[in-house]
Amino acid sequence: MHINKMAIENTFNKYHKAGLFLMLGLLIATLVYLYAFYQENGDIIRRDISLTGGTSVTVYHPADVSELKTFLERDFEEVSIRETSDLRTGEQISVIIEVKESPEEIIPALEEFFSITLDESNSSIEFTGSTLGAEFYKQLRFAVILAFILMSGVVFVLFKNLIPSLAVILAAFANMAMTVAVVNLLGISVSGAGILAFLMLIDYSIDSNILLTTRVLKKREGTLNQRIYGAFKTGITMLVAAILGAIISLFLVSGFSEVLKQIFTIVLIGLCLDIFNTWVANVSMIKWYADRKGMQ
């Protein structure tokens, strides 16, 4: 057992720098992908109608989704249809229809298809004007960028030390960028709530980075590797607890609320990526820094 531990420690000492390069490689790939995505779509994310403008109608009435799609595509250019269902019974709860047009245009078409009068007892209608949607998006994007800058400021004040602070910020940035890329790859259209999830992610992922850096720089007990390993044990417990909580919640509420489903999905992706960005990349940077400073 003891020999094993030694072997692991030796491997770690030898190869830890690879973590940083691996992360930089992945980050560059991510940024290239996002740039290509931007070139193609005019933005680094796919926005849903709450951020571009349009109407979302949730109908609590059974329907054949593919039939509905064919029916609507005759008159509407871009139609997106999803359905939600109860997890336990698999029974369809609602059909969500999103179009760029106003409620006045889509409601009559839906009433024709469903042969019912849509009112508050059987449907929810959300309309966002296109200027407001665009403005909303601009402001949320600004809020995320501002949050990131303020957060970086706090990190600098906390550690009063350039390299470790930059390491934390780089790890947090890589985590955000990679999460955005995965969200795009999964074809998710991000809503206002989705942008909130990115904000939550900044918050979540930074905790483990602060923990790691504090343990390495401010703790005096144990060797450097022991301190990193101690922080890793704490951090992984935190992550496993958070991921488990997010999976359970995602599983239970996804049938009911698109808003919460998206938040949990994005947070979950981000938390999984954080395992890499904190415990491989940030660890690599902070160990490198501590080694050079001659810390034990």
Add this chain to the structure above:
Amino acid sequence: MKLTFRIWIMLIIMALSILAISPDFGKGVVIKSVEKNSTEFNVGMRTGMIIESINGAEITTVDDYSTMMGRLFASNFSEKKVSVNTNQGEFIILASSPLNITIGNKPRTNLKLGLDLQGGARALVEPEIEISSEQMDDLIAVTNNRLNVFGISDVSIRGVTDLSGKNFMLIEIAGATPADIRDLVAKQGKFEAKIGNETVFTGGTDDIADVCRFDATCAGIRSCGQQSDGSSICQFSFVVYLSQEAAQRHADITSKLKIDTTTPGRYLEKKLDLLVDGVITDSLLISEGLKGQVTTEISVQGSGVGLTQEEAFKDATASMNKLQTIMITGSLPYKLNIVKLDNISPNLGERFIKYLFLAGILSFVGVSAVVYSRYRNIKYTLGMILTVFAEVLIILGAAAFIGWNLDLASIAGILIVIGTGINQQIIIVDESSSKDEHSGSGIKERLKRAGFIIMGAYFTSLASLLPLYWAGAGLLRGFAFTSILGVTIGFLITRPAFSDMLQKMQP
């Protein structure tokens, strides 16, 4: 075990929170709104009263109420005595149709649910021109008045400013809402009565002295019938009392008109056109006898249609109500654009909240399992659960205390608080129990270091959440509010208490 000061603080605030939420398991239905100037309003029924029984029959649910109204008024519209027993006394009303009130199940707690959880309508309205904050206050007053006159009282209207300094009016109406909310809030509401190109009178108090509304002798549905295509039509009419000047104007204009001899009946050659925001909604024939007369009483008519007679009746009533509303409240000096309009069905509510609770409990169980398997210490696990529970309870208590509406965004905020809360407690436990033999630092010092991490995490949270408070015309304020409140409670109250608990638990 002797409790420390910081644990006492947490317990006291928890108790206060329970008091603020004040759970109540009694039954009954609550009056959510009473139409202004209606008979019900005049006898003293008000929003917030709790109905206990009607005509001696106990009313415990909204269904009971609907059944009772159905039994009383389904078959015939003759006037009946309805005696309503509330927690604030008995009211007796003579009514020929269901009461002019809206009701809901009595809330179990003081917690208010947001629109996306209990259903309702939300509109974000932008004036076409830039307006000052005084003008915004005016706009809010007119809109409020309009909605009140229309009979909607469970409404919140406020001005909001977004990050770029744009002004909006945010209207939120809880519970059931009329489908034509768009007409009520976005219409400039410019009412004009014209003969030819000449304006006889306009909406508002300058020209209109009074509008008959709840008096069946001068306002109501007059007749219903079938149209040739099988659909139904209902006619309404109500009396408008003009000011002296408007009546004089009417006399001057009509005196110049000739009598139309081409159609049967004796009418003037031109009609009285009623226009709302520049669109003719109805044209009324003017009888010969009114020519040149100074008349202060004008009967306004209109109609509503529907597939069935019931639908036509409803449509006509709604049209009449809308027309009366804009005649009374007058118009706004500029146009309004609805930039966001959400109508959320209440349909999802209860089942959703059940699942949300289930998700919460299962997440607690899952997280506890992780924590227990890591530390093999039941005390730590229970302490953590208790602390996170305290945090959620205190957030809810604060929300109940200040009357915050808990919407989906707020719930997302609470979730982030739970997540970071657990994370930070894990950090505290790990710091405090590091069993290093070389360690010269005692538990106090180790907890201090945990405190440093917690403080760092708190200020980064604060930094990342604050910008959100203003972004997007305040639509995400719920998230910003609950999460900032939650992490602050954690930082100031629960985390210190948890540290003390840990010290007590250490051997």
